[in-house]
Amino acid sequence: MDTDLHHIREIEAVSQGAPATRDPVVVQSWLRCLEKHRLDPAARAEAYILPDSELRLHRQRSEELISIARSGIENLYALVAGQNYVLLLADRSGVTVEYLGDDAQKSALRRSGLYMGAEWSEARAGTCALGACIESGEPLIIHQDDHFDATHGGLSCTAAPIYDSGGRLSAVLDISLLSSPRPKASQSLALNLVRQSARRIEMANLMAEARREWVLRLSGSPDFLDVDPEAAISLDGAGRVIGMTHAAARLMARAGGVDWRAPDQLIGRMVSDFLDVRLDRLDELTRLRPAADRFIETRDGHRLFAHAIEPRRISTRRAPFPAPATVEVPAVLRELAGDDPAMAQILRRAAALATRPLPLLIEGETGAGKLTLARAIHGVAGGGAVTVLRCAGLSDADEALVFGRIDGRRHEPGLLDQAGRGTLVLDKVGELPLRLQARLLQLASEGSYLPVGGLRPLSPGLRLIATAQGDLARAVEEGRFRRDLYHNLAGAVLPLPPLRERRDLFWLLDRLLARAFGQPVLMAPEVPARLAAHHWPGNLRELARLAETLAAILPHPRLELSDLPEQMARLPDTASGGASLLAQVLRETGGNVSECARRLGVDRSTIHRRMRRLGIARRH
Known part of the structure; x- marks a missing residue:
């Protein structure tokens, strides 16, 4: 208590202009805590760990960074292994999105906040290495009672910022100790190591881009x-x-x-x-x-x-699919998307995971292509059939329908028996009744299940892929879905973007129209503008139905504005939607003004004028 009181008085003295013996970066952080964040040095705050749903959002936003940084942080951790260091990678909000630490210290690390999902922003945790690094943009050491909050007074934390190729702070790399030698200078080597690792991660990111x-x-x-x-x-x-x-x-x-x-x-x-x-x-x-x-x-x-x-040389003939960055993407997956960066990343990840027995969770809006992706992943892995379990239509009374029933020597097979050794797709798994969730847990965690009335579990050798409409983690937090089942199903998550956010709308439309008509379809110049402005609430399913309907009613493979449904044919509201429409078409064309003009049915000078008027940059 005397130590805490001395610490509080030191902070108060610094706030009143007294000479400080601390490093300037510490003093500046203390002053921010008092003046900007309105924190009380006498209030002790426990470490804050985000709920699973919020952590998942932070990890999804940082997925590409984590992938690029992984080898760098693993190499760094190997250098300090055996010295009780914990390694944290935090996003620009101060939330830990990657963590490496000693399992023997797990409980103590979680209590101290040196753990996955902990928030170390300066506004929440006071002066700390992660938070002060985000605020200052500089590598630094926050050692023991440098921390604003006395709760963290035993920690020694060393952090370095990671910047993206545009010069914006993207993340912070930190190595920390629950306790360390008293002199702050003992962490100088740690500072050099973390600074070098951050530099190499930035280099890898730039070279990848x-x-x-x-x-x-x-x-x-x-x-x-x-x-x-x-x-x-x-x-x-x-x-x-x-x-x-x-x-x-x-x-x-x-x-x-x-x-x-x-x-x-x-x-x-x-x-x-x-x-x-x-x-x-x-x-x-x-x-x-x-x-x-x-x-x-x-x-x-x-x-x-x-x-x-030198730049990598690319063929003058335009390839129909983006080149894979790290793994070969099989044709069955490549044909699901055109030149959309988000989908390219998802398909590369799907290709890497397809041949592994790890359960997968595919999330996305209705019609975004979850079942199509699940079937494509099965197609890569091969073996057995795809069986789709429609979870939305099941009730607690359907246990035997799914898991089968054993009554004496009589065995009534269920859907799992029929699935054989293929892939079981749990469609809209979030709507599965809680009673069936409990039965499914054994299959997800151990690969076996118990029929109704049975005493011996059966092991069908199934691959599990679950689909969810929306955020399944939120259902866990709200008590509608079992947390243990969620963690077993979400071995890897593939979040599909809605069609309105994809950059390959016209590529998809060309393919679907050609499939429906049996030949390529010509579009009038004004048609793409109307289709790009549509919100597509039904996503790919709505786009496919449009192509099928047009093929049924049109006598020839040419699409005019008058052929579109009324809600699509209406002129977009240029006052409110013009900027977003133009930006979307520029993104889809890679900033090619000529192609953008062709799709919108105007000339190049009109596009340039609209870009200047709306403040839209060419690179989108």
Whole structure:
């Protein structure tokens, strides 16, 4: 208690302008806690762990980052293994979305907040490494009583920010100890390790994004240039900066006399504004020359060594499907989407998971294609048949219908018996009655089930795929779905986007119309604008029904505006919807103004005028 009282008085003295012995970053955080967040240093607050549903949302938003960062954080954890460190990856809200720690310390780590789902924003937890790093954008150490809240006074936390290629803070990497040697300097090595890991994660992210652009990697030493560069910049064909690591942002900001915290002053400018580099001479900075000969200067006179990486060459003939980034996507999955980035990521993940026995959960709005994806995944895995259990129509009285019944020596087979060793799709699993959920738990967790009246469980060897309309985790929080069953079914989650958010609407429409008519269908120039403006509440199912209806009523494979249903044929409200419509078509065409003009039935100059008037950038 005396220690806590001394700590509280120190914070109060700092707030009144007394000289501080703490690091400036700690003092600044204390003042923010008092003045900005209105926190009371005398109030002790327990660690806050988000509910499962909220955590899942944070993890879904960070899924791509987690995937890119995983090898980096695992390598970092391996370096500190056996020293009682906990590794946390938090999103920009301060919520831990990835965690590596010693299972023997699990209970203590959860109580302290060094755990998955803990929120470490400065507004909630006070001065802490994650929160102060988010606020300041700088790597730092918050050691023991540096923490604002005395509850965390035993912790020693070291964090470094991770920035996206646009210069915005994306996440924070932290390694922490429940207790540590007293001197703060003992964590200097940890600070260097976490800073290096964050830099390498940023580098991996930039390289993944910039496969089709020039990348200029930079280092102060030629010996490490090609193996572990310090910074990197991606460039478009004209030599403009389109992406950067954080170290590159600081380097360019210093050379250009601007603030690195304002990335808009860096992105879009010519790289020659910051570096003595000519676009037509980049080939002289490739590996064809020794690293020691590839030196350049910044505009403020610092010498660096550079490694220019050429864009990947792409075929002049447009491929019908996006190239897979990390795994080969089988044709049965590729044909589910066109050039939509979100769907491409989902299909790559589905391809990676398809041949594994892990249960899958597919979520999405009605008509978004959940059953179609489930069948495609089964098609990749092969073996047996697909059996769909329509959970919405079941009641507690249907136990025998699903699980079968054993009465003496008589065995009445149920749906699971008929499924054989194939795939069982639990369609709309969130609507399964609680009694059947309890019976299904054994199948999801152990691979076996007990027929009604049976004494010995049966093991059918089924692969489970569940579909849910909406957020199944919310049903868990509301008590409508068993938490244990949810965690067994959601071995991996594939969230399907609604059609209105996809960028391949016209690709899908062309395919569905061609399938319905038996040949390609021509569309009048004004038709795509009306279809792009439609909200598509029925998603892919609504789009497919439209194609089938048009094929039934039209005498020829040409689609005019008057052929569309009335609610689609009406002119969009340009005052309220024009900006979103134009932005959507620009996204779908990859910023191609000519193609956008063709789809909207106007000329290029009209598109340019609308973009300027509505404040829409070309890159969407």
